[in-house]
Amino acid sequence: MTASNDTPEYDYDLFTIGGGSGGVRASRVSAAHGARVALAEEYRVGGTCVIRGCVPKKMLVYGAHFAEDLKDARAFGWSTEKCEFDWKTLRDNVLDDVDRLESGYTETLENHDVEIFKERATITGAHEITLESGRTVTAKYILVATGATPRMPSCQGADHAISSNEAFHLDELPKKIIIAGGGYIANEFAGIFNEFGCDVHIVNRGDRLLRQYDEAVRDRLLQISTMKGIKFRFNTTFEYIKPCDEGGYFVKLSDCDEEKADLVMFAVGRIPNTDGLGLDKAGVELGENGEVKVDRFSKTNVDHIYAVGDVTDRVQLTPVAIREGQAFADTVFGGGDPVAVDHSCIPSAVFSHPPIASVGMTEGEAKNALGSVKVYLSDFRPMKNVLAGRNERSLFKMICDGENGKIVGIHMIAPEAPEMMQAAAIAVKAGLTKEDFDATTAIHPTMAEELVLMR
Numbered sequence: 230m231t232a233s234n235d236t237p238e239y240d241y242d243l244f245t246i247g248g249g250s251g252g253v254r255a256s257r258v259s260a261a262h263g264a265r266v267a268l269a270e271e272y273r274v275g276g277t278c279v280i281r282g283c284v285p286k287k288m289l290v291y292g293a294h295f296a297e298d299l300k301d302a303r304a305f306g307w308s309t310e311k312c313e314f315d316w317k318t319l320r321d322n323v324l325d326d327v328d329r330l331e332s333g334y335t336e337t338l339e340n341h342d343v344e345i346f347k348e349r350a351t352i353t354g355a356h357e358i359t360l361e362s363g364r365t366v367t368a369k370y371i372l373v374a375t376g377a378t379p380r381m382p383s384c385q386g387a388d389h390a391i392s393s394n395e396a397f398h399l400d401e402l403p404k405k406i407i408i409a410g411g412g413y414i415a416n417e418f419a420g421i422f423n424e425f426g427c428d429v430h431i432v433n434r435g436d437r438l439l440r441q442y443d444e445a446v447r448d449r450l451l452q453i454s455t456m457k458g459i460k461f462r463f464n465t466t467f468e469y470i471k472p473c474d475e476g477g478y479f480v481k482l483s484d485c486d487e488e489k490a491d492l493v494m495f496a497v498g499r500i501p502n503t504d505g506l507g508l509d510k511a512g513v514e515l516g517e518n519g520e521v522k523v524d525r526f527s528k529t530n531v532d533h534i535y536a537v538g539d540v541t542d543r544v545q546l547t548p549v550a551i552r553e554g555q556a557f558a559d560t561v562f563g564g565g566d567p568v569a570v571d572h573s574c575i576p577s578a579v580f581s582h583p584p585i586a587s588v589g590m591t592e593g594e595a596k597n598a599l600g601s602v603k604v605y606l607s608d609f610r611p612m613k614n615v616l617a618g619r620n621e622r623s624l625f626k627m628i629c630d631g632e633n634g635k636i637v638g639i640h641m642i643a644p645e646a647p648e649m650m651q652a653a654a655i656a657v658k659a660g661l662t663k664e665d666f667d668a669t670t671a672i673h674p675t676m677a678e679e680l681v682l683m684r
């Protein structure tokens with residue numbers, strides 16, 4: 230594209246606010262299409278996923294899993310009695326790798342001639358952006374890719390609690406931690422802290438964990454997590470958090486006696502970052518949770534302002550933000566037909582211990598949508614767990630359309646379930662049937678072979 234020749238009246242063809250998964254992809258690809266691009270990032274280039282989300286979280290999950298592997302190793306003949314865990318070593322290695330990734334993302338943008346402003350940006354006019362330093366610039370298009378921020382409930386003393394942002398930087402591990410929430414972050418960090426030997430308590434406002442996942446895998450996670458020592462309380466809210474003179478906090482939950490904990494963490498959802506962004510100055514419409522409202526091409530009600538990623542509160546996942554950023558760049562600067570992201574059948578995973586992975590409809594959703602469904606189950610103890618004496622069963626569940634056998638959902642809880650699900654999701658997205666799976670020869674001995682052997 231040759232937008233630079235078409236728009237000499239603006240400083241840039243595109244100004245992206247937010248250097249996370251969506252903003253970086255959109256900026257890099259727009260620049261590759263020939264646009265003159267600038268990007269503002271108020272914290273660190275790479276955004277939530279790279280700096281304080283998926284990537285460092287997954288490294289902690291790996292680190293935590295050694296606790297079980299080292300224990301299980303004894304049944305395989307290894308002596309591991311003298312093994313010790315040092316939190317600071319893991320924390321610092323993870324933070325060093327985050328630094329490395331941040332440099333990589335910055336370099337990629339610079340190699341594509343994207344100008345980076347390492348400061349907060351706000352919209353101050355239809356095409357005008359003002360940087361924290363006071364500098365004002367103009368752009369033909371503005372992309373809002375500001376992500377989301379942890380929601381902090383408003384009980385007395387809520388400011389004593391940490392969010393996932395701080396969890397990566399702790400000076401020491403808490404002996405006892407109370408985690409509010411029952412979603413992705415609560416379950417992932419409960420698994421991490423529990424494996425490191427902390428006494429973990431999950432407190433959920435509602436009556437179920439991970440409500441968007443299939444009931445069978447959710448129940449299995451609750452059962453295994455309880456067996457591993459994580460404590461759960463449902464239908465409970467926080468009344469207060471008060472600091473204790475000798476360190477830690479007094480915590481009062483509804484219907485419970487006051488108790489002591491070393492740390493309280495809130496993981497109760499994330500709210501779109503639109504506060505004070507100046508979207509009102511440009512007439513951009515927001516939804517009731519502050520999310521930027523967009524059409525299927527990620528365009529707001531204002532023709533030259535687009536939004537991608539968590540700030541639109543469609544699906545808060547990195548690969549979705551990246552796809553939306555790519556589609557935006559191709560639509561606006563690619564010179565071809567507009568590209569919309571298909572938000573159906575998105576696979577996802579919870580990196581709990583063990584992890585959950587899922588694609589498509591749950592059994593309940595399928596029954597509501599289709600009426601007649603056929604469900605196949607495989608409930609098994611992985612070979613490695615049998616030898617290790619680990620009493621943890623895995624569960625695979627396949628939901629098919631009762632009329633034509635088309636697979637409409639697969640749900641798993643098993644070691645490496647997310648790795649297996651990525652491949653299975655291709656088949657579900659492509660509309661394959663149970664017969665197609667049955668026609669595929671198993672790879673033996675694997676856990677994944679259960680996918681083609683289900684009855």
Ligand SMILES: Cc1cc2nc3c(=O)[nH]c(=O)nc-3n(C[C@H](O)[C@H](O)[C@H](O)COP(=O)(O)OP(=O)(O)OC[C@H]3O[C@@H](n4cnc5c(N)ncnc54)[C@H](O)[C@@H]3O)c2cc1C
Pocket residue numbers: 246247248249250251252269270271272273274275276277278279281282283284286348349350351374375376377393414502506537538539540544545546547548550580
């Ligand atoms: C603990 C945790 C674990 C997660 N794990 C996973 C996972 O395993 N898999 C997965 O798919 N997803 C995961 N996610 C979700 C994933 O991180 C997000 O969906 C993804 O990062 C969204 O990308 P984004 O570009 O929309 O926003 P972000 O990556 O949040 O980027 C937005 C950027 O905008 C910047 N910004 C905001 N306002 C301004 C402003 N006014 N001026 C300048 N800069 C601004 C912010 O500093 C931020 O860097 C996790 C999230 C968390 C919190």
Ligand SMILES: NC(=O)c1ccc[n+]([C@@H]2O[C@H](COP(=O)([O-])OP(=O)(O)OC[C@H]3O[C@@H](n4cnc5c(N)ncnc54)[C@H](O)[C@@H]3O)[C@@H](O)[C@H]2O)c1
Pocket residue numbers: 382409410411412413414415417432433434435437438439440465466467496497498499544545546577578579580
């Ligand atoms: N593996 C992954 O892909 C991954 C990992 C982490 C985060 N994420 C993304 O980040 C988003 C945010 O994660 P999250 O775990 O914060 O939110 P979530 O929406 O997954 O879960 C929020 C949970 O908090 C509970 N809750 C709400 N208010 C509460 C209160 N006052 N007290 C106690 N419980 C309360 C809800 O019932 C719900 O169970 C996710 O929706 C997901 O899109 C993805």
